[in-house]
Amino acid sequence: MCGIVGYTGPREAYPIVLKGLKRLEYRGYDSSGVALLNHGLKVYKKKGKVAELEESLIGADVKANIGIGHTRWATHGEPSDRNAHPHESASGRLAMIHNGIIENYALIKKELENKGYSFKSDTDTEVLLNFIDDIQQHNDCSLEEAVRVALKRVVGAYCILLIDKEDPHTIIAARKGSPLVIGIGKGEHFLASDASPIIEYTKEVVYVNDYELAIVRPDELILKNLGNEKITPYVTKLDMELAAIEKGGYDHFMIKEIFEQPKTIYDCLRGRLDVAKGTITMAGVENYMEQLKNAHRIIIIACGTSWHAGLVAEYIIEELCRIPVEVEYASEFRYRNPVVNKGDVIIAISQSGETADTLVAIEKAKEQGAIIFGVVNAVGSSIARASHTGAYTHSGPEIGVASTKAFTGQLAVLTMIALKIAHNKGTISEERYLQLLQDLHDVPEKVDAILKNAEEVKAIADKYKDSTDALFLGRGYNFPVALEGALKLKEISYIHAEGYPAAEMKHGPIALVTETLPVIFVATKDSYHEKVVSNMQEIKARKGRVISIITEGDELSTSLSNDVFAVPPADEIVAPMLSVIPLQLLSYYVGIAKGYDVDKPRNLAKSVTVE
Numbered sequence: 001m002c003g004i005v006g007y008t009g010p011r012e013a014y015p016i017v018l019k020g021l022k023r024l025e026y027r028g029y030d031s032s033g034v035a036l037l038n039h040g041l042k043v044y045k046k047k048g049k050v051a052e053l054e055e056s057l058i059g060a061d062v063k064a065n066i067g068i069g070h071t072r073w074a075t076h077g078e079p080s081d082r083n084a085h086p087h088e089s090a091s092g093r094l095a096m097i098h099n100g101i102i103e104n105y106a107l108i109k110k111e112l113e114n115k116g117y118s119f120k121s122d123t124d125t126e127v128l129l130n131f132i133d134d135i136q137q138h139n140d141c142s143l144e145e146a147v148r149v150a151l152k153r154v155v156g157a158y159c160i161l162l163i164d165k166e167d168p169h170t171i172i173a174a175r176k177g178s179p180l181v182i183g184i185g186k187g188e189h190f191l192a193s194d195a196s197p198i199i200e201y202t203k204e205v206v207y208v209n210d211y212e213l214a215i216v217r218p219d220e221l222i223l224k225n226l227g228n229e230k231i232t233p234y235v236t237k238l239d240m241e242l243a244a245i246e247k248g249g250y251d252h253f254m255i256k257e258i259f260e261q262p263k264t265i266y267d268c269l270r271g272r273l274d275v276a277k278g279t280i281t282m283a284g285v286e287n288y289m290e291q292l293k294n295a296h297r298i299i300i301i302a303c304g305t306s307w308h309a310g311l312v313a314e315y316i317i318e319e320l321c322r323i324p325v326e327v328e329y330a331s332e333f334r335y336r337n338p339v340v341n342k343g344d345v346i347i348a349i350s351q352s353g354e355t356a357d358t359l360v361a362i363e364k365a366k367e368q369g370a371i372i373f374g375v376v377n378a379v380g381s382s383i384a385r386a387s388h389t390g391a392y393t394h395s396g397p398e399i400g401v402a403s404t405k406a407f408t409g410q411l412a413v414l415t416m417i418a419l420k421i422a423h424n425k426g427t428i429s430e431e432r433y434l435q436l437l438q439d440l441h442d443v444p445e446k447v448d449a450i451l452k453n454a455e456e457v458k459a460i461a462d463k464y465k466d467s468t469d470a471l472f473l474g475r476g477y478n479f480p481v482a483l484e485g486a487l488k489l490k491e492i493s494y495i496h497a498e499g500y501p502a503a504e505m506k507h508g509p510i511a512l513v514t515e516t517l518p519v520i521f522v523a524t525k526d527s528y529h530e531k532v533v534s535n536m537q538e539i540k541a542r543k544g545r546v547i548s549i550i551t552e553g554d555e556l557s558t559s560l561s562n563d564v565f566a567v568p569p570a571d572e573i574v575a576p577m578l579s580v581i582p583l584q585l586l587s588y589y590v591g592i593a594k595g596y597d598v599d600k601p602r603n604l605a606k607s608v609t610v611e
């Protein structure tokens, strides 16, 4: 959460920083701001989206060769101009931006207040900044040294960028728990929360690690640890194209990413799945096959949509590999006292690879001797690096705040992992194994066929857009899809929605059924289908409005439904990758029909780097 950008070099910093903020806006859009150094410090900030800042700066003096910028997802203090970053130190010398939370800021604030400091904002950032400034003034040390001393006192997560009026070419940066990438140009450096603001200028980057501090000048990058020892920067090449982070003719990133799924699922399978040879190649699984196939238990940890992918994986792994699986919310797992034994394998699922709860949960499980297998989309991210082994989903940058293509990528990877373990372990017949390889191979084509009928979903969306509530029901592999459909609808269209196992409905939620409540059944043909049809009858008998996602040719379900959307037939193991597509489209079209900003839904942010 919160996006940060910095530039130092010969070019104009403001346009680079502003463009970077637009690319990072998915990380938070409560306010934004920039600080520029050019014969003095200039700080401009504004509540609202980056476009509002840009408009307010038309005609302003933004000339500078060094600058930092921030787009905020509010934690301490309401969204306002006052609480927007960058913050200036009381001395007027320093400006700082921050992504993260300083947990012990109240204590430090008290100490500073006792020394006579007063604060202009409610933020933890302004406290940390003045703490740094105070240390520098009282110890007559360099800013770098003051940052190091201050950070040793700090409890919490941070990525900070600081500029100093007295040193007009240098950005000091440090991270713990919140991401930081530094792009290396010719006589210039770019800093950002992820590579999207950098890719246009250079492909050479350094991912800064926790407890590292960077001193960044146009022609120099010095990396140190908090003990003041130099570290050799490890330069990697970005494997990403600019087109991947642009809308490419679509109105929104969300619909672009929904429509990209035939390709992203294909990219995920490409080079791994070989139907002709009957093989799945995944080094991350092969290298840990003994531990994986002999795991006493697999614990899947994730949040949100990734957690839903984990639930689907629970069904698949238990069915195919006969290994007990538990699926945990990372935020719950990390704070209780979970029993993790040697021989347990943790699968951590994350699109961003930066979700704070998942990251801490991994560390906790690691301490207890578990093997960590990361299923991550963002290459080089913190979770990918914290895992012992893993597999990338190769879905490409996901910029719409609601997760869509990452979910189907996660399902594709998790299915391949399960198939590979099951085949090696002998818990799947050769015939079923080969059939499932083929089914998996066919998924991109089937998703493409579904997307060709997107207009049908739009018509359903227009019909039900004014509903105040919705119920999503499914069984077996489709139960997590029902949860995912409900999550998508609430976050994009602000309609209260709940997902339930279809059979569980009669234990309570059926009381909500009226003539106006849309009840969305995820009812593709699988081993639970007859039971789901009975549940449909129960809703119908109570005059509920039934909308069903069915398998092509399912006349019985059609006759019981007010509206249907049909998907191609598929084995139940791969069916969630198909049945989720109309639900993604439904939330998108309802959101659009209601005039909402579907790429930046209210109160949300893409990368949840606070707990």
Ligand code: F6R
Residues within 6 Å of the ligand: 303, 304, 305, 306, 307, 349, 350, 351, 352, 353, 354, 355, 358, 401, 402, 403, 404, 487, 488, 491, 606, 607, 608
């Ligand atoms: C929902 C959504 C979130 C994320 C969750 C986990 O559309 O995007 O629920 O799935 O915040 O994020 P990652 O996968 O980045 O760990």
